[in-house]
Amino acid sequence: MTPELINTFNSIVASATPLVIASIGETITERAGVVNLSLNGSIILAAMVGFVVALAADSALVGVLCAMAIGALVAVVIAAADIELKQDQVAIGFVLTLLAADLAQFLGQNYTRIPGPQVLITPLPLLSDIPIFGPILFRQSLFVYFSYALIFGVWFWLFYTRPGLAHRAVGERPEAAFARGTNVNRLRYLYTAVGGALVGLAGAAYSLSVKPGWSTPPSMSGDGWIALAIVIFGGWHPFRVVLGAYLFAGLRALASAIQRSPDVNIPAVLLNGVPWVLMIATLLLVSSGSIERLLRVLPRPAQKWMRNILRSDPPAALGTRFEQQ
Amino acid sequence: MIKRGFIVQAGFAIVPIGLSLLITALLIAATGTDPAAVFALVWEGAFRDLRTAAQVVNFWIPLTLAAIGLVVTFTAGLWNIGVEGQIMMGAVFASWAALTLNLPHHLLIPVEIGLAALGGALWAALVGFLKTRLGVHEIFGGVALNALANVLSIYLISGPWQPPEGGSVRATPPFQPDALLPPISPAFTVNLLAVVVVALAIAAVTIALRGTRWGLQLKATGKNPASALLLGVPTTRSVMSAFVVCGALAGVAGAYRVLFTYGSLRPLVSGGIGFLGLLVVLLVSMRPLWVPIVTFAFAAILSGSTRLRVALQLDSSLAGVLQGTLVLAVLLTNGMRQRLAARSKSAARSSAVQREDVVLTGAIHDSRTD
Numbered sequence: 004m005t006p007e008l009i010n011t012f013n014s015i016v017a018s019a020t021p022l023v024i025a026s027i028g029e030t031i032t033e034r035a036g037v038v039n040l041s042l043n044g045s046i047i048l049a050a051m052v053g054f055v056v057a058l059a060a061d062s063a064l065v066g067v068l069c070a071m072a073i074g075a076l077v078a079v080v081i082a083a084a085d086i087e088l089k090q091d092q093v094a095i096g097f098v099l100t101l102l103a104a105d106l107a108q109f110l111g112q113n114y115t116r117i118p119g120p121q122v123l124i125t126p127l128p129l130l131s132d133i134p135i136f137g138p139i140l141f142r143q144s145l146f147v148y149f150s151y152a153l154i155f156g157v158w159f160w161l162f163y164t165r166p167g168l169a170h171r172a173v174g175e176r177p178e179a180a181f182a183r184g185t186n187v188n189r190l191r192y193l194y195t196a197v198g199g200a201l202v203g204l205a206g207a208a209y210s211l212s213v214k215p216g217w218s219t220p221p222s223m224s225g226d227g228w229i230a231l232a233i234v235i236f237g238g239w240h241p242f243r244v245v246l247g248a249y250l251f252a253g254l255r256a257l258a259s260a261i262q263r264s265p266d267v268n269i270p271a272v273l274l275n276g277v278p279w280v281l282m283i284a285t286l287l288l289v290s291s292g293s294i295e296r297l298l299r300v301l302p303r304p305a306q307k308w309m310r311n312i313l314r315s316d317p318p319a320a321l322g323t324r325f326e327q328q
Numbered sequence: 329m330i331k332r333g334f335i336v337q338a339g340f341a342i343v344p345i346g347l348s349l350l351i352t353a354l355l356i357a358a359t360g361t362d363p364a365a366v367f368a369l370v371w372e373g374a375f376r377d378l379r380t381a382a383q384v385v386n387f388w389i390p391l392t393l394a395a396i397g398l399v400v401t402f403t404a405g406l407w408n409i410g411v412e413g414q415i416m417m418g419a420v421f422a423s424w425a426a427l428t429l430n431l432p433h434h435l436l437i438p439v440e441i442g443l444a445a446l447g448g449a450l451w452a453a454l455v456g457f458l459k460t461r462l463g464v465h466e467i468f469g470g471v472a473l474n475a476l477a478n479v480l481s482i483y484l485i486s487g488p489w490q491p492p493e494g495g496s497v498r499a500t501p502p503f504q505p506d507a508l509l510p511p512i513s514p515a516f517t518v519n520l521l522a523v524v525v526v527a528l529a530i531a532a533v534t535i536a537l538r539g540t541r542w543g544l545q546l547k548a549t550g551k552n553p554a555s556a557l558l559l560g561v562p563t564t565r566s567v568m569s570a571f572v573v574c575g576a577l578a579g580v581a582g583a584y585r586v587l588f589t590y591g592s593l594r595p596l597v598s599g600g601i602g603f604l605g606l607l608v609v610l611l612v613s614m615r616p617l618w619v620p621i622v623t624f625a626f627a628a629i630l631s632g633s634t635r636l637r638v639a640l641q642l643d644s645s646l647a648g649v650l651q652g653t654l655v656l657a658v659l660l661t662n663g664m665r666q667r668l669a670a671r672s673k674s675a676a677r678s679s680a681v682q683r684e685d686v687v688l689t690g691a692i693h694d695s696r697t698d
Contacts, residue, residue, distance in 0.1 A: 084660060088666075104648075105652055109649050283469065
């Protein structure tokens with residue numbers, strides 16, 4: 004593998020990391036039955052807060068923590084509006100996604116295009132010396148290493164621990180979970196906040212590492228929607244979600260590489276449409292309507308196998324309210 | 329009792345407005361500016377004279393068209409976030425006619441507006457097709473098609489439709505005078521035809537939703553698509569028709585932006601008007617007659633904020649902050665009111681039950697086991 008190719012893969016992993024963290028965060032929230040539709044705005048607001056606080060406190064860590072707090076706060080507003088005030092999660096999430104983006108632009112107006120603290124790349128000793136994989140995976144920022152731990156941690160939590168079972172039950176069958184003594188709404192608050200904090204962390208990963216600094220319009224604008232789509236593509240399973248995020252970042256990098264090559268003549272502006280075409284394509288791939296259409300052209304034995312791979316069923320109680328006595 | 333009920337009602341209307349103004353004032357103060365000066369500037373920017381009032385109306389026209397269309401999609405239970413892209417496609421289609429067709433004014437204008445409606449409707453139908461046939465939720469289809477509409481318009485502006493002096497991403501060349509909508513007068517620059525179209529759209533949607541079979545089918549689809557289908561409502565057709573109607577109205581809104589406000593096609597020509605329309609519909613919750621009133625208030629805030637940058641070095645996103653907090657405050661206060669109502673109702677019921685219990689225990693004492 005040439006050094007250029009290794010560099011390319013290294014930067015794909017780096018640029019996918021905020022998407023990984025945000026979509027894993029949303030997976031945690033949605034697994035508990037709550038939709039946090041505010042992702043696009045939350046990430047933008049958290050990116051601004053993370054950058055500005057890190058600049059003011061001269062500490063990236065303080066910036067990261069504040070970004071996580073903001074992400075959790077926005078998410079908790081959605082959970083509270085749903086649980087206490089019986090308002091539609093989608094409506095509140097939509098209002099918040101617009102409000103958070105405007106708030107970021109307004110409050111961050113004096114901090115655009117100025118240099119600030121960054122989370123630098125720290126190669127891991129020993130691991131970064133592994134041929135090929137070392138330089139790709141282990142010459143990264145702390146955000147990236149955290150995302151690795153997060154992926155496996157959430158997978159283990161959801162499928163191999165008792166509290167993880169309760170977590171899933173709250174999103175699948177809240178009545179059954181309640182009957183077994185689980186405080187459904189308290190867990191929904193908890194996992195919405197945890198998921199929101201990770202969304203905030205994703206924002207900080209942008210403004211302190213992947214796309215350092217703050218600008219209007221924000222450079223990560225739109226990625227929150229992509230992350231929401233990746234959760235669906237990933238069928239609410241951490242591994243598949245992560246696969247989706249890396250695939251997405253890889254295809255985006257490929258598109259811009261094609262653009263840069265001298266013998267291709269596509270107007271640069273059209274390139275901006277690529278992520279959105281990809282987003283619809285990935286959703287089409289897992290949506291029930293198109294799966295069936297796609298399967299009909301396959302031989303019969305392959306159909307069942309393919310259906311199992313592609314099917315993506317949301318948590319049964321996703322977006323519904325639980326009236327706890 | 330009636331008086332007290334009225335005060336409570338008024339309180340629930342005033343509290344969110346006051347709360348959102350207070351929060352916005354605190355945010356302004358946090359940036360080191362006097363909130364009173366900002367609110368005065370926004371008010372003046374909207375209502376100082378006939379010229380600024382005309383600008384308010386010029387925001388009100390496309391915003392109301394989009395919002396009235398969104399009442400239709402909301403009635404059918406649809407989140408038409410794609411309205412922003414539908415406005416842009418209307419603008420693109422109208423711009424094509426304005427830039428390429430050589431027709432007399434009285435023919436060109438209807439062609440432009442008709443094409444704009446077609447463009448918006450096509451873009452909306454695509455969201456509807458993705459939803460009904462391919463199972464892609466309309467929020468995601470809409471978000472992606474918004475971005476693609478913007479990419480397309482920037483491509484056209486910087487490529488095929490670029491001004492002769494060279495490629496720019498600012499705007500197409502100005503349209504020929506025959507292609508533009510005329511103002512009522514030089515002092516009050518608003519197009520009269522557009523105001524009439526808005527009034528007709530409000531009337532048509534109100535009547536269609538209240539008194540037609542189509543409106544009833546939309547409502548049934550929106551309330552419960554599964555049982556509507558079982559009762560024989562063609563839900564797929566209802567969904568598609570709601571998208572097409574909303575898209576056509578949004579397309580006309582886009583036409584107004586290019587044929588009157590700008591006189592050329594620009595990137596992000598809708599300027600967030602579609603998203604603002606969604607906020608309006610969340611506030612009025614499917615009551616079309618309230619739409620023009622709320623859109624007027626929002627248009628005034630939007631139009632009044634355009635001078636913030638020049639006068640006070642404040643970002644005009646403040647308008648969005650005020651509108652966003654207002655809608656959030658209204659939704660949360662609504663929830664609070666319902667919660668209080670439910671609590672007082674259940675309190676009343678339980679005290680009634682207790683009284684009944686006393687009577688019952690007195691009368692048939694022995695038959696009660698608990």
